[in-house]
Amino acid sequence: MLKFMKNKILIPLLVVGALAAFFSFKYSRTTGQTSEEKRKLVVQMVMKVINGGHYSPKELDDTFSARVFNKLVKEFDYDKLYFTQQDRAKMGAYEFKIDDEIKGNSIEFFDTLDAIYMRRSAGVEKYYPEILSKPFSFDGHEVFQLNPDKKDYAADEPQLKERWAQYLKYRTLEKYVDLKTEQGKLKEKLDTGGYTKYTIKGKGDTGVQTVYVGRDKTDTIKGATIKTDAELEADARESIKKSYDRYFARMHKWKDDDRFTAYVDAITETEDPHTQYFPPDDKKDFDVSMSGSFVGIGAKLSPENDKVTVSSIIVGSPAAHQGELKAGDEITKVGQGSETPVDIQGYELNDVIKLIRGPKGTEVRLTVKRVDGSTKVIPIKRGVIEIEETFAKSAIIKSKDGPVGYIRLPEFYADFNHTSGRTCSADVAAEVKKLKEAGVTGIILDLRNNGGGSLGDVVDMAGIFVGKGPVVQVKNNSAEANKLSAQSNDSALYTGPLAIMVNENSASASEILAAAMQDYKRAVIVGATTYGKGTVQKMVELDQMVDPMTRLQMLNDSTGAQGSSIGAVKLTMEKFYRINGGSTQLKGVTPDVEIPDAYDGYDDEELGERHNRSALPWDEIKAANYKTTNSLGNLKQLATLSESRIVTNPTFKLIEENAEIVKKKMDDNKVSLNEAEYKREQENLNATSKKLEELQKKTIAMDMTNPPADLAKINEDSTLINKNKDWLKSLSKDIYISETVNIVNDLPKGTSKVNLGTGMK
Secondary structure, three states: OOOOOOOOOOOOEOOOOHHHHHOOEOOOOOOOOOHHHHHHHHHHHHHHHHHHHOOOOOOOOHHHHHHHHHHHHHHHOOOOOOOEHHHHHHHHOOOOOHHHHHHOOOOHHHHHHHHHHHHHHHHHHHHHHHHOOOOOOOOOOOEEEOOHHHOOOEOOHHHHHHHHHHHHHHHHHHHHHHHHHHHHHHHHHHHOOOOEEEEEEOOOOOOEEEEEEEEOOOOOEEEEEEOOHHHHHHHHHHHHHHHHHHHHHHHHHOOHHHHHHHHHHHHHHHHOOOOEEEOHHHHHHHHHHHHOEEEEOOEEEEEEOOEEEEEEEOOOOHHHHHOOOOOOOEEEEEEEOOOOOEEOOOOOHHHHHHHHOOOOOOEEEEEEEOOOOOEEEEEEEOEEEEOHHHOOEEEEEEOOOOOEEEEEOOOEOEOOOOOOOOEHHHHHHHHHHHHHHOOOOEEEEEOOOOOOEOHHHHHHHHHHHHOOEEEEEEEOOOOOOEEEEEOOOOOOOOOOOEEEEEOOOOOOHHHHHHHHHHHOOOOEEEEOOOOOOOEEEEEEEHHHHEOHHHHHHHHHOOOOOOOOOOOEEEEEEEEEEOOOOEEOOOOOOOOOEEOOOOOOOOOHHHHOOOOOOOOOOOOEOOOOOOOOOOOOOOHHHHHHHHHHHHOOOHHHHHHHHHHHHHHHHHHOOEEEOOHHHHHHHHHHHHHHHHHHHHHHHHOOOOEEEOOHHHHHHHOOOHHHHHHHHHHHHHHHOOHHHHHHHHHHHHOOOOOOOOOOOOOOO
């Protein structure tokens, strides 16, 4: 199956117009472009941009070719369920020729791979229903290897079909055991609930059924049938079949341009893990993710049994103000104003979303089917929707040593397309002010799982805590490093005790801020070593690289799904360095106080940059001029005090044990296809998780409240009240936050004296 993996990266700018002046590319035709010609143009444009602007472009040679080849083959068939050894050998003829194809403006390898993939997919589509039409027996001794690196490709098509039979048997066993577990819980409830049990013969050869009849609390007669094992096995197979029916239905809607994008990404990500090609639609989605807002109606949608239904309405959105669209409504048609509506039956969710979104102030008309079966046409004017989960948010934790402020920052967002859009640095400053007004004795900034974002906002945010001074050094492949300094404040907005929480998924901008605060000795860094992404990307619009004649032809070209645009490249153009001169690239930021992490058992290649073969190397440059603060005291003593608490905490001990179990399981991930053995394996794997759940239930919740300044807004709407309660509840039993509160309380209580001079460190 296709495994298109995207990495969260640092984007300080969205357009690098200056590159166009250097890399204008001639591509003239007298007629419209064909799909193949447009693809060749994309590859050539991408390579021009990389060769002219990448921080450290790779040599186009056989080594480069082999890396692109292996990356793409793995992307198309990660689990080795499609290609045979003969297929691999046929594609292998191109393993050391992709560099020559790029130089010669050819995409023959992609065409060959794509044709093989589509042919194998068509074959699988024919025989998976046949495999799932017959009952499986789960009393044998088969073992299925889930780790693709531990197995070769199937020798031929019959062996490939047998591999699918094993794979589908494994998937069915998973579902079958789940169904039996659910039914066991139901039977236990019925046995103890005053229901009368009857035994009857099942349908056909399915054995004996058990039927329960009784009355519920409202004195209504209710009945429930306990299915036989044979019926549950049949239900499990049918469930798996439906999931693959949907999978192949989606695959038929995949455009070959989507698979071509994977090919271009294999080229760009061989340069480094964060250089990436964005076709036009993906570029739009990326802009939304960076800004935290989009233009639409404010309804969250979900696919249910090939239908698109409304799961919730965003508070304050156009849909909420209009008032007629409700959760549970099924959308059947989408119309643009007074135009004839489009029947969306069979549409993919993303395609429906594209129809609903549009320019601000325009009208979309939704034809919906209510839960009661009635239908209604609902007109809604589109407006700007803010995704609240993206934005900074704060709370106050009551502790024995006084109230501690907590700020969660999911990403370093910024709206690059609108000067009046929200920025994370301004929002964090606002949260800090609220917490100061509430009289907190310390602040925690939570950057766990924050993958990065706006470079400018990192610099501004550092100024909140250190005032003026250098924050990060940025260097391209030739010039001297450029020192970026916080300028917005003559003095720090907040000078009290500060802790920053990080983990393996804290990357890029998160690492810049954590490193700067660590170098200034301004904040104690708590958690696990960060991701290790020390590179800077900028978005380059490929259309700017095309000569005017080709651009005009593209505008007039009606062929191809990409229309008049060929997309953009997120290009690694610079590396950033700490103010102490070291890079965070590969090494990341090592916390001052380490806490056992649930991710410790996972492969670094999945969670970090350390073992990615295409990653840029670690290095260092001259340190910037800066002076440290005096706000932390003895860091070794802080770490020792924390460790003494952690070693006596049973939950942290279990987390470490579970990480070791996960590591061993991932090394050789075999699963038994024998029901009894499979259940034993799952019980063993789940034992630690169940213990953690039990300990979590027994954990004493922290007393958490909102800053007084937020209460009026929260209390405006019952939905906001409930969401806020859920958020505080989820935080209240987070043992990582709890231990960080202890660490903040161990910090010196006096305000730090931030030195703003420019003397050497």
